[in-house]
Amino acid sequence: xxxxxxxxxxxxxxSWHPSESWSKDxxxxxxxxxxNENYLNRSVYVIRLAGKFAISYPGGDSPTIYVGEGSVxxxxxxxxxxxxxxxxxxxxYDFQICVATPRVKNQPDTYLDCEAAVLQRFGERFGTAPLWxxxxxxxxFLHHHYSxxxxxxxxxxxxxxxxxxxxxxxxxxxxxxSYYRTHRYD
Numbered sequence: 001x002x003x004x005x006x007x008x009x010x011x012x013x014x015s016w017h018p019s020e021s022w023s024k025d026x027x028x029x030x031x032x033x034x035x036n037e038n039y040l041n042r043s044v045y046v047i048r049l050a051g052k053f054a055i056s057y058p059g060g061d062s063p064t065i066y067v068g069e070g071s072v073x074x075x076x077x078x079x080x081x082x083x084x085x086x087x088x089x090x091x092x093y094d095f096q097i098c099v100a101t102p103r104v105k106n107q108p109d110t111y112l113d114c115e116a117a118v119l120q121r122f123g124e125r126f127g128t129a130p131l132w133x134x135x136x137x138x139x140x141f142l143h144h145h146y147s148x149x150x151x152x153x154x155x156x157x158x159x160x161x162x163x164x165x166x167x168x169x170x171x172x173x174x175x176x177x178s179y180y181r182t183h184r185y186d
Contacts, residue, residue: 002143005104007114009150013098015050018083022073030099039101041071042111044118046154047079047132050096054157056166058183059127063096063163064155066132067122069115072099082132085174090167098154104144113140121151129182131175136182
């Protein structure tokens, strides 16, 4: 049995609007807040609603709508289409992107395992994957341990937050199929 490794996890969170440029807007904000530019190509990122709306999941409400991995700078543009569809529904709206760059010596794929751990924790708490995730990922390093508090920080409603609505898509919504694809119960 492999020795348990506690993987340090620190989230850097900044606002994001789908019209913003990665290199001119988002990346400088992340670096200003302390993200290491050299590690952003192997990161875990979470896109959250940043306002008065959350998503009503079967197990509770959360502002988290997507968990991803890899180079957040390259991936962010692929999220514009669905993010713009949400802004069309709820008005001109900012999101929040939270980025972590977990590292373990001699295990360059730790970020892939971390993404799976975030999705696993989300599924445990909310009974499904986030709104725009199509599947759960497989953990690669079961001997890696991530602080539950650090995982909950990025997927849950934080202390002091003032969400006013929890939304759920209906059959006619662009988001309906994605929302129900990974439900474990309802």
